[in-house]
Amino acid sequence: MRLFVKKTATFQNDTLCTSDTQVDNGKQQKTDNGAVVSVDDAFSVPVTILEKYIDGHNRKKEYIASEDPVDTNNVEDISAFWKMVWEEKVEKVVNLSEAVIGKHQEGEYVHYWPDPDSFKKFGKFQVTSTSEEEYADYTKRVFKITKGSKERTVHQFHYTSWPEKGVPDDVTSVVDFREKVLNAPSKLNGPTIVQCRKGLGPIGTYIALDILTKKGESEGTLDIPGCVKNLRQKRQNLIQTPEQYRYLHKTLAHSLAARSITVSGDKFPKYVKDARKSELKQQFEQLQQSFKPDSEEVQKKEGEENKRRLHFSVIPDASDYVNAKFIDGLRVKRRYLMSQTPLPETVGEFLTLVIEENISCIVSFEVEKELKKTDGIYFPGCDMDALKKGDFEVTCTNEQDTNGSFMTRSLTVKSGVLQQNTDGKPIPHYQFLKWDMQKNVPTSAAEFLSFMKFVEETANKQNRGPILIHCFDGASQSGLFVAVSLAIQQMSEEHEVSIVSAVKKVKAARTMSIPNQAQFDFCHDCVLEYLKASKADRDTRKK
Template sequence: WPEDGEMNVGEITVKLTTTQVFADYTIRRLQLIKKGKPSQDLIHFHFTAWPDKDIPNTPWGLVDFEQRVASFDKHKVTSYTPTKPIVVHCSAGVGRTGIFIALRNVMRQAEETLHMDFFTTVQTLSHARLNMIQTSNQYMFLHRAAQVAMLCIGTTVTSKDIESRIEKLGVRTSSGQTKMEEEFKSICSVCDDKEEEWISEDNSYTVYENSQTINNKQKNRDESILPKEACRARLRWENGDIGDYINAVLVPSFIKQNHHILTQLPLPSTVTDFWRLVTQYKVRIIVAFEVNMNTRDKTIAEYLPSSENSSAVSPMFKVTTEPTVKSMYLKQQKLIVSMDKALNKISNAASEDHHVIHLTSTTTDLDKKAILSIIQHIRSLQRGQDERILYMCRNGAEYSGLLCVLSLLLDR
């Protein structure tokens, strides 16, 4: 397919009309033109988050992808007739192809018969094409994807229906919990760490291996909130004297995988690691919560200059700040982060200064007005969707996670 415009493939001209890029997949609308024949419209769904010779770290992206394909199938979009066959392919036409077709088939079974027969589904596909599911891990991943897909049924909502959706979620069930509480409990259950361990292709490490080594344990503020191996941010240091660990995870934006960062406020022993994270991942905006807790929580380090037009120095970095701008919910500082020149030569790092905007939330009472105002301000600072944002709070999850997820939902 052409990345832009059109291209000729034999007697057929393939014309790209629109492209929509998401974190895990891309949707293209193509037009096939052959001389003397009516043109044919085609929708091309391209899943881009499947690692080569492996399975995805989580099934959520594939489930979202399958549901997007199914939505086109159900709603008979314009001239894209759903009664025509859907062509599914990967490099070999098995494995990834088999998992996707099997997932679609078992989900149709669930809709029509209220049960799913994985064994018969895979057996039928394998009779039609050998090795459609190639490994036991692929077979287990199929089950996990179906579990997530079942959980997601009925949870997608349009912006115009959000009020009625929230009202329904507030209804208490026979369990004594609201539907929203039950839904959240289901999400926690399907994300259980033990469930993820057994689908790993590489059995040489556990989900939290590096988070729990003797050297790295002291870099975690809360032992119950650790970065998983598949998601953690890895720090670079060419001479190997400093480790690659920091309690931080990479999360997707609306259009990119592993784009934004969630982390804890720096410990006294991790200030240098924090600035390594900011500079190496080219973070442009930092959003910080609970910074003022450092007066009563001595595990929260002083990582910023103590006053305007001054600098803070760590063993590797010098951080300079410009005058602070204050608003109702935020304190904004422009920072210049410079690496020590001697260490700069050792590490072969880029020599230029790193410019970053640091936003400190002046409140933890995040009502609707406050949190939407903060998100709106962050967006006003962004020069494009490619810019990386780092969200952090005391434990790297509570406030930073809420703001990151809400921003992603609003993008969606």
């Protein structure tokens, strides 16, 4: 029986050409333009799976560009996709669809994998989900696919934060995501499936990033327009919009900025010892070149872009913007909110931010116990009369000094206008004090980690929104806190770390973060201290 499969398209001389494809039932055929078509053996129905071989850097047919599997007849059997995975010896699937798979005018997108710790049968194939790990921007799944007595492992990397026709908010997360894909084990040397809902813009952006990064690293040259043109000749609209084209340039800048070396915990001490001679200095210089301070005009523009729009204005004639920037944690989106210490005239906006975002705790890097006159005072002295600012009323209780390292307080922020946005519970406030102002680093890695652990544990217990971190410029001290937090999270959960990746992520949000070599080295010192403390803790438990 001959089946008609959805028309494939090629982009030739700025015109869209289509060709019908005829397929024998139960066999995989290739169209004249190279598309791969799989048809389920069990059903004589059209299966709408559109694929396209794409050559990689110095490798033929490195990718199969595909739209998400769609069953046009609403039959849940999607064995055609898994048949293709098996026959093409695919071990890695990169899915760039948003988290919720929804409706499409030509059919319904199918959840083509089983739930965690379960299995489904798709025609001749049994697919078992052996693990699923959720991160801030992506989910990693591992499947065991069985056909008869034969068995293979397939890794799916599902980037869940890519709008269908837009681009992700975070540039560095896609770069890190690509590194995870490359580092996944592979034995069969088959192509990587790269898919999204319509098989277009996100796929082209990701594949171009991978090809051009490899080319840039190996040859030191890039031809971005040429690469994009080649992709679009293979499949129309593989980069759909000017926004996606600009995003490709940004991701390449970060991908090639400084090599993101990932080091396992057991090898990290030796790596740091060897790298201190020259490599750490070189890495920091490369980062600074990539994120070097722009002209005053550009910095002003960046400052405007960093300003977060407030939904409410509770101070007469006050601005409805505040200079703050969200950064994702390893697994939690918008985990951190970096902000400038408020000025006297922006206290209202700062307090509005605290309530609107349901802040879990506030971290201050104003290292003097008493705020300077140039700072906006947003809380009163402990057990003193409430501070009133416009519609806000703030009280402070339970102030304690923790061995001179940091201060702890409980703040209660009330507002008649924003009453519906607060549960009335005290907000923990932590003020770090042990900062070497001359070197612009904390005086002790151990004390800094102790402070960070205290903050993270409190934030986890609060079950609220992000951790709000502020310093005088919103970057030079707050950025170190976030970078070290990201590095420690990665080492704790994955037993490996890339300090460069953590620093890139923070500097992409605030270019003035990690402003000197001392802070970059301090990030490494903190991971060393964490590993030392972890070993001591394990040794104690054994006794």
